[in-house]
Amino acid sequence: MDENKRQKLMKKIENHLRTTARKLVKFNTEGEALQYLVNSFGEELECDLIAIVLKEGDHVVPTLYQGDFQRGIPHPPIAMANCLPRLFEGSTTFQEVEEDSPCLLIELLRKNGIKTWFSVPIKDQESEYGICMIGFRRYVSLLAEARQLFDDFGEDVALAVTVARQKETQRRKMVGLQWLAQHVSLDTPLEQFVEKIVERAGKGTNAGGACMYLYREEDNSFVVHPPLYGKVASPKQVMMKNNYRVSDYFPFLERPGGDELTVPLVVNFKTIGVLHVERKNEGTFTKEDVEILDMLANYVAVMLENVRLYQQERDHTNRLRFLLQYQQKLMKETIRHEDFHGITKTVSHMFDKAVIVFDRFMRPIAHERSGLSGQQLRQIAKQVFNQVLGKSRMGGHIQLEGLSDLSIVVWPIHNGGDAVGYLAIEASPNEMDDFFSSWRRVGPQYFFDPIYETKARV
Structure with a gap:
């Protein structure tokens, strides 16, 4: 071939590769991009066979396109160890490989009657996806000068594959989020919530099985929470010993490239x-699968936090309703009785604890005892007078001297900004639960302010 023809052919190839590269990045899926690549090569190069060989872990999966190049025929996976390494390093031609090479990819070309072939690695600086092999059943003169053009084109194809996979991952994420938004709410029972999450994890990653392990503090273990998606071969319980590093018990924790994946x-x-997901139906789990599981894991975390806040708000509302009901009862007792004995009895039944009401000078004016002796009552009054009188509006918790198994919580009762008395309720430190905390936040004046006003009007 004379120099003029070679230059024209080189220019033609360069223009074709540039045009193809620009169009590849416009496709939304990897399959569409690779199919366009095959069609463009088939039309421009008039070749007889195109093999798209994609890496999947330690194997490669060839797909052969022949005839009209509209439909590829997948070939069983081939171990990377049985392939010629230089095929994945740079553009290679049949002239650079020994005829009796044991490479199974080259053997596959021979079985299909290919005499002339060259390969282009689909890779860039960040990712290596595989190779594209173009074959002819006749002898064709190849241009050595086009090697660099095809190497650069291989990087463009790798970029197109990366973009397409990102689009597919984003689409699967959006579909997953929309699906979860439609099927999961704050009122969803835990079993149904787990079912929806593992189903989305299994379908989103194309896994044969998926499950959710929850940590159980009682025996320091991770336990599978039913229901499961598909068949899961992993153990139903994973015991943690002295090592608390989760990756030691789940070796594929955020590690793509295997037949299991955990986040x-x-x-x-x-x-x-x-x-946890396992047994991907095609190939091994990828980085995109990790992103999908991370998205679901973040969704689980957000939902659990929202459920906690929702239940906290609902409990707080119920407590306020509960306190309002008791305030109404206290108002009735105030009207029925001229003293505070009806009120203290009601509050005592409310907490099932001893209750004492003091006036502003720390003198007991009413009490409802539950197992307290008169001597203990006088001792309480003395210690309350010494420890609480003159303190802040919030009151405080007092451990009684001489009564190691008993302590009380004392709050000042305010009316119009002035302390008019004190309320003491029996409570050990271990019993300072959310209910007492709610009482402390609301304050006894929530009950007693209206009561004092009522008595004043009476």
Whole structure:
């Protein structure tokens, strides 16, 4: 071939590769991009066979296109160890490889009657996806000068594959989020919530099985929470010994490239469990699968936090309703009785504890005892007078001297900004639960302010 023809052919190839590269990045899926690549090569190069060989872990999966190049025929996976390494390093031609090469990819070309072939690696600086092999059943003169053009084109194809996979991953994420938004709410029972999450994890990653492990503090273990998606071969319980590093018990924790994949479930910087998938139906789990599971794990964390806040708000509302009901009862007792004995009895039944009401000078004016002797009552009054009188509006918790198994909580009772008395309720430190905390936040004046006003009017 004379120099003029070679230059024209080189220019033609360069223009074709540039045009193809620009169009490849416009496709939304990897399959569409690779199919366009095959069609463009088939039309421009008039070749007889095109093989798209994609890496999947330690194997490669060839797909052969022949005839009209509209439909590829997948070939069983081939171990990377049985392939010629230089095929994945740079553009290679049949002239640079020994005829009796044991490479199974080259053997596959021979079985299809290919005499002339060249390969282009699909890779860039960040990713290596595989190779594209173009074959002819006749002898064709190849241009050595086009090697660099095809190497650069291989990087463009790798970029197109990366963009297409990102688009597919984003689309699967959006579909997953929309699906979860339609099927999961704050009132969804835990079993149904787990079912929806593992189903989305399994379908989103094309896995044969998926499950959710939740951490159980009682025996320091991760336990599978039913229901499961598909068939899961992993153990139903994973015991943690002295080592608390989760990756030692789930070796594929955020590690793509295997037949299992696990991501942690973290709520408020605490690992409460893991989301686990296994047996991908095609190939091995990828980085895109990790992103999908991370998205689901974040969704689980947000939902659990929202459920906690929702229940906290609902409990707080119920407590306020409960306190309002008791205030109404106290108002009735105030009207029925001229003293505070009806009120203290009601509050005592409310907490099932001893209750004492003091006036502003720390003199007991009413009490309802539950197992307290008169001597203990006088001792309480003395210590309350010494420890609480003159303190802040919030009152405080007092451990009684001489009564190691008994302590009380004391709050000042205010009316119009002035302290008019004190309320003491029996409570040990271990019993300072959310209910007492709610009482402390609301304050006894929530009950007693209207009561004092009522008595004043009476």
